[in-house]
Amino acid sequence: MQTIVGVMGAGRTLDAPARAVAYRVGALVAEHGWVLLTGGSACGVMDEASRGAHEAGGLVVGVLKGDTDDEASRHVDIAIRTGMGDARNVINVLSSDVVIALPGGAGTISEVALALKADKTVIALGWEPGAPLRAAGADLLLLASSAEEAIALVAGTLARRRH
Amino acid sequence: MQTIVGVMGAGRTLDAPARAVAYRVGALVAEHGWVLLTGGSACGVMDEASRGAHEAGGLVVGVLKGDTDDEASRHVDIAIRTGMGDARNVINVLSSDVVIALPGGAGTISEVALALKADKTVIALGWEPGAPLRAAGADLLLLASSAEEAIALVAGTLARRRH
Amino acid sequence: MQTIVGVMGAGRTLDAPARAVAYRVGALVAEHGWVLLTGGSACGVMDEASRGAHEAGGLVVGVLKGDTDDEASRHVDIAIRTGMGDARNVINVLSSDVVIALPGGAGTISEVALALKADKTVIALGWEPGAPLRAAGADLLLLASSAEEAIALVAGTLARRRH
Amino acid sequence: MQTIVGVMGAGRTLDAPARAVAYRVGALVAEHGWVLLTGGSACGVMDEASRGAHEAGGLVVGVLKGDTDDEASRHVDIAIRTGMGDARNVINVLSSDVVIALPGGAGTISEVALALKADKTVIALGWEPGAPLRAAGADLLLLASSAEEAIALVAGTLARRRH
Numbered sequence: 143m144q145t146i147v148g149v150m151g152a153g154r155t156l157d158a159p160a161r162a163v164a165y166r167v168g169a170l171v172a173e174h175g176w177v178l179l180t181g182g183s184a185c186g187v188m189d190e191a192s193r194g195a196h197e198a199g200g201l202v203v204g205v206l207k208g209d210t211d212d213e214a215s216r217h218v219d220i221a222i223r224t225g226m227g228d229a230r231n232v233i234n235v236l237s238s239d240v241v242i243a244l245p246g247g248a249g250t251i252s253e254v255a256l257a258l259k260a261d262k263t264v265i266a267l268g269w270e271p272g273a274p275l276r277a278a279g280a281d282l283l284l285l286a287s288s289a290e291e292a293i294a295l296v297a298g299t300l301a302r303r304r305h
Numbered sequence: 306m307q308t309i310v311g312v313m314g315a316g317r318t319l320d321a322p323a324r325a326v327a328y329r330v331g332a333l334v335a336e337h338g339w340v341l342l343t344g345g346s347a348c349g350v351m352d353e354a355s356r357g358a359h360e361a362g363g364l365v366v367g368v369l370k371g372d373t374d375d376e377a378s379r380h381v382d383i384a385i386r387t388g389m390g391d392a393r394n395v396i397n398v399l400s401s402d403v404v405i406a407l408p409g410g411a412g413t414i415s416e417v418a419l420a421l422k423a424d425k426t427v428i429a430l431g432w433e434p435g436a437p438l439r440a441a442g443a444d445l446l447l448l449a450s451s452a453e454e455a456i457a458l459v460a461g462t463l464a465r466r467r468h
Numbered sequence: 469m470q471t472i473v474g475v476m477g478a479g480r481t482l483d484a485p486a487r488a489v490a491y492r493v494g495a496l497v498a499e500h501g502w503v504l505l506t507g508g509s510a511c512g513v514m515d516e517a518s519r520g521a522h523e524a525g526g527l528v529v530g531v532l533k534g535d536t537d538d539e540a541s542r543h544v545d546i547a548i549r550t551g552m553g554d555a556r557n558v559i560n561v562l563s564s565d566v567v568i569a570l571p572g573g574a575g576t577i578s579e580v581a582l583a584l585k586a587d588k589t590v591i592a593l594g595w596e597p598g599a600p601l602r603a604a605g606a607d608l609l610l611l612a613s614s615a616e617e618a619i620a621l622v623a624g625t626l627a628r629r630r631h
Numbered sequence: 632m633q634t635i636v637g638v639m640g641a642g643r644t645l646d647a648p649a650r651a652v653a654y655r656v657g658a659l660v661a662e663h664g665w666v667l668l669t670g671g672s673a674c675g676v677m678d679e680a681s682r683g684a685h686e687a688g689g690l691v692v693g694v695l696k697g698d699t700d701d702e703a704s705r706h707v708d709i710a711i712r713t714g715m716g717d718a719r720n721v722i723n724v725l726s727s728d729v730v731i732a733l734p735g736g737a738g739t740i741s742e743v744a745l746a747l748k749a750d751k752t753v754i755a756l757g758w759e760p761g762a763p764l765r766a767a768g769a770d771l772l773l774l775a776s777s778a779e780e781a782i783a784l785v786a787g788t789l790a791r792r793r794h
Contacts, residue, residue, distance in 0.1 A: 143700065144708050177709060203709060209553060209725045209749065211632065219633050220666060220692060222711055223725040225553040227535060228419055232392040233722075236698045236712040248422040248441035255415035256391055260698065272435025278411035306537060307545050340546060366546060372562045372586065372716060374469065382470050383503060383529060385548055386562040388716040390698060396559075399535045399549040423535065554745055555721040574767035578744035582717055585737040598761025604737035 148238030150253045151187025152246040164190035166289040172200020182206040184215040192217035245269040267292040311401030313416045314350025315409040327353035329452040335363020345369040347378040355380035408432040430455040474505045474564030476579045477513025478572040490516035492615040498526020508532040510541045518543035571595040593618040637727025639742045640676025641735040653679035655778040661689020671695040673704045681706035734758040756781040
């Protein structure tokens with residue numbers, strides 16, 4: 143069974159630095175031999191991370207809100223069509239072995255919270271989650287300030303689990 | 306169609322003051338003629354708010370994680386058995402016309418975030434949501450410091466929608 | 469906790485005799501003091517059964533496909549908005565103590581099958597389920613040829629469970 | 632985006648001929664370069680088809696009922712953990728471009744019905760669906776009597792869609 147790393151974050155249009163980070167995270171996930179999982183939409187962090195992983199030769203799973211591929215990123219290899227709207231956020235985090243969360247809105251926060259609820263390690267990359275999420279997450283919620291640092295935390299988490 | 310007010314919050318055992326607030330919120334929801342909706346479990350805010358509404362003669366809907374009533378509060382009148390675990394959090398907030406969120410953990414935060422994502426007004430009662438949720442919620446996220454104040458904000462929200 | 473009877477069937481426009489049966493089933497559910505649960509749409513069996521229960525003074529729960537009430541029957545009292553499309557069929561049958569299935573299409577067949585999978589008694593009213601469903605259902609799948617007969621089978625099933 | 636073929640069927644222990652067919656279907660799906668999707672359990676058609684595809688060098692997606700891999704087939708490459716029980720049946724069929732249904736029980740029938748509801752072509756391999764499913768499915772429901780014939784029908788369906 144392959145290791146899946148979920149990458150979450152803003153669904154809206156990103157500025158250039160945010161796009162670069164999302165792309166870089168996706169590329170590094172692929173270079174480590176992990177499968178990338180995102181919400182699969184053709185916008186924001188989902189699209190850029192998928193493009194990064196795809197162009198680095200990785201496999202990209204998109205867990206879609208819709209019941210068709212109409213709004214799917216063209217960098218998705220495996221489209222899981224749920225037709226469930228935001229209820230698919232739960233599937234995103236359960237299916238991920240570790241979650242990296244870039245800055246985002248309410249959807250991203252819901253995924254961070256659902257991941258912590260499911261006892262998943264979440265790496266907040268480039269943002270401060272605030273007191274309620276920190277209290278809810280305790281040791282499961284880690285902070286990173288660069289794509290490389292986030293990936294190192296993923297690798298460390300996966301290694302600890304194996305031992 | 307009846308007006309439904311969702312009440313979310315900690316699923317663990319509450320201390321006496323927290324229990325009193327949850328009970329009071331449930332009772333006030335019922336006294337206003339609204340249907341109470343919770344996650345339906347026999348613990349924490351869900352159980353106390355349901356007891357409050359039930360004893361005030363109200364109708365209580367519990368949207369359960371499980372596929373049976375085994376973990377349901379005995380104060381639930383209508384049990385919606387989802388068998389979907391935390392994916393039912395989405396149903397909780399979509400089915401509520403307004404959401405009141407008492408202090409809680411990751412599950413409660415996910416419900417606040419999902420409610421804001423769905424353009425629902427959320428009233429945080431007795432806690433400070435922190436910067437990420439405040440930014441995500443903007444005008445939809447209101448704060449209250451007592452059950453009475455929360456209920457007044459619900460009434461105001463419902464009245465504005467009617468006009 | 470109240471007893472919930474689920475009524476499933478065709479979502480398309482019904483002819484006059486089919487409408488009369490659906491209405492009658494809804495009315496009888498209400499007259500027995502049971503809560504009626506349907507898929508909540510403003511068409512077909514869902515709408516007619518809801519109208520029947522509503523006009524007989526009963527309580528009607530509609531578990532909606534959508535995330536708003538836009539397509540909901542106006543005879544629904546409690547709208548459970550799932551935003552999950554046909555995945556809500558699972559919730560329909562899990563939440564029902566017994567299921568009555570009137571003639572319908574693929575959606576109705578899926579509900580019958582999901583109900584049998586969940587060990588629910590299903591009463592097929594006015595149609596022949598065919599060999600695969602009969603084999604899958606065994607003793608859980610009952611046949612009725614009138615609304616009154618279906619309701620008697622519901623009552624018998626509920627009584628047996630109590631003993 | 633890769634083409635996904637869903638293979639459904641009995642979750643219980645299979646006799647030798649049924650195992651051989653399920654294995655053969657999985658192997659042929661992989662040999663055609665399609666991704667195999669199943670419900671992911673370590674039993675019945677799901678397990679055998681996954682083994683067949685895996686040993687033929689294909690990629691296997693398992694959409695699991697559970698929120699962990701505890702009951703997953705060891706031939707699954709990509710585990711989509713839903714935690715949603717039978718509601719994941721909807722995801723199985725929405726995510727498949729074509730569905731092959733081997734003989735099975737209530738779960739399999741629900742997947743056939745949900746697939747037809749979602750306008751998917753379903754190939755019933757080695758069983759007779761009966762009048763209600765035939766009426767619901769019309770031109771979408773095809774019959775095959777061997778793994779090879781089922782695969783030919785999949786190929787034909789995919790080819791027609793491309794033109």
